[in-house]
Amino acid sequence: MAFKSGFVTIIGRPNVGKSTLLNRLTGEKIAIMSDKPQTTRNTIKAVITNEEYQIVLMDTPGMHKPKTKLGQYMMSVATETLNEVDAVLFLIEATDLQPGSGDAHIMEQLKGLKTPVFLIINKIDLVKKEQILATITAYKEQLDFATIVPVSALNNQGIDIILEEIKKVLPEGPKYFPEDMLTDQPEKIIAAELIREKILQMISDEVPHGVGVEILSFKQREGKDMVDIQANIYCERDSHKGILIGKEGKMLKRIGSLSRGEIEKLLGTKVFMELWVKVKPDWRNSENMLKTLGYKR
Numbered sequence: 001m002a003f004k005s006g007f008v009t010i011i012g013r014p015n016v017g018k019s020t021l022l023n024r025l026t027g028e029k030i031a032i033m034s035d036k037p038q039t040t041r042n043t044i045k046a047v048i049t050n051e052e053y054q055i056v057l058m059d060t061p062g063m064h065k066p067k068t069k070l071g072q073y074m075m076s077v078a079t080e081t082l083n084e085v086d087a088v089l090f091l092i093e094a095t096d097l098q099p100g101s102g103d104a105h106i107m108e109q110l111k112g113l114k115t116p117v118f119l120i121i122n123k124i125d126l127v128k129k130e131q132i133l134a135t136i137t138a139y140k141e142q143l144d145f146a147t148i149v150p151v152s153a154l155n156n157q158g159i160d161i162i163l164e165e166i167k168k169v170l171p172e173g174p175k176y177f178p179e180d181m182l183t184d185q186p187e188k189i190i191a192a193e194l195i196r197e198k199i200l201q202m203i204s205d206e207v208p209h210g211v212g213v214e215i216l217s218f219k220q221r222e223g224k225d226m227v228d229i230q231a232n233i234y235c236e237r238d239s240h241k242g243i244l245i246g247k248e249g250k251m252l253k254r255i256g257s258l259s260r261g262e263i264e265k266l267l268g269t270k271v272f273m274e275l276w277v278k279v280k281p282d283w284r285n286s287e288n289m290l291k292t293l294g295y296k297r
Contacts, residue, residue, distance in 0.1 A: 002172045004171065006173060009082065047181050082109065087117075087118060116147075117145055120148075122152065125157070188229075194266070212234045212289070231273070234278055234289070234293070236279070236281055
């Protein structure tokens with residue numbers, strides 16, 4: 001049997017579970033997760049390889065109407081991938097009885113695509129079967145999908161079916177990445193994202209979207225099984241800085257402790273980490289800051 005390979009993108013509104021789905025498909029934690037929208041800011045490539053195929057998964061930012069230069073960059077990333085892949089996974093929630101304005105906007109972008117579009121209905125554990133059928137009917141009226149797969153990414157339900165459906169449309173091709181490679185993201189970039197994930201999970205709504213993380217130093221300690229990491233956390237207001245640091249520095253220490261644990265799992269080694277919080281007003285509209293934090297090419 002000929003080896004198959006190809007590229008697949010995951011798209012959808014913010015906070016529908018794209019990063020959770022990507023992590024379930026790979027069986028590893030590649031993308032950061034949060035219950036707040038707009039967790040993903042860059043396209044993250046994750047690689048699934050077995051004896052029959054190699055799938056390169058691309059997790060894009062949630063599609064939305066951008067309000068900042070960072071938002072504009074995120075949307076350009078999301079739409080560019082549609083013409084560069086072998087399949088598109090359009091992720092919605094089972095609780096959506098009818099396509100809202102967000103999903104309607106996304107489906108407009110998908111019309112006319114020659115790329116197969118799979119409708120992935122996530123969070124089926126939250127609704128009854130009758131509602132899933134109603135959702136399928138409502139979305140099928142809007143777009144001709146190559147296939148429809150109900151799943152619960154959180155509970156790992158339906159994940160194998162998605163992989164089998166992707167395999168059907170993959171062309172014959174080479175292994176683009178080594179068999180043991182899970183992602184093309186540098187370790188320091190994933191480390192920055194894991195720090196940002198903990199901020200998203202622990203801080204109130206008004207702060208996280210104005211937070212960026214820059215890794216200043218990422219070095220193996222000479223002669224020791226330890227990596228030293230220094231990072232800046234940027235926020236847009238002095239009041240946000242106070243929240244991030246917390247009383248007697250307790251919040252910053254907590255963010256550091258939790259993210260260090262995740263990074264140690266990633267690297268398989270001990271980590272010594274130092275974090276600083278800096279105020280950069282309106283950094284999300286600064287070309288220089290977006291380049292510094294890796295959001296501009």
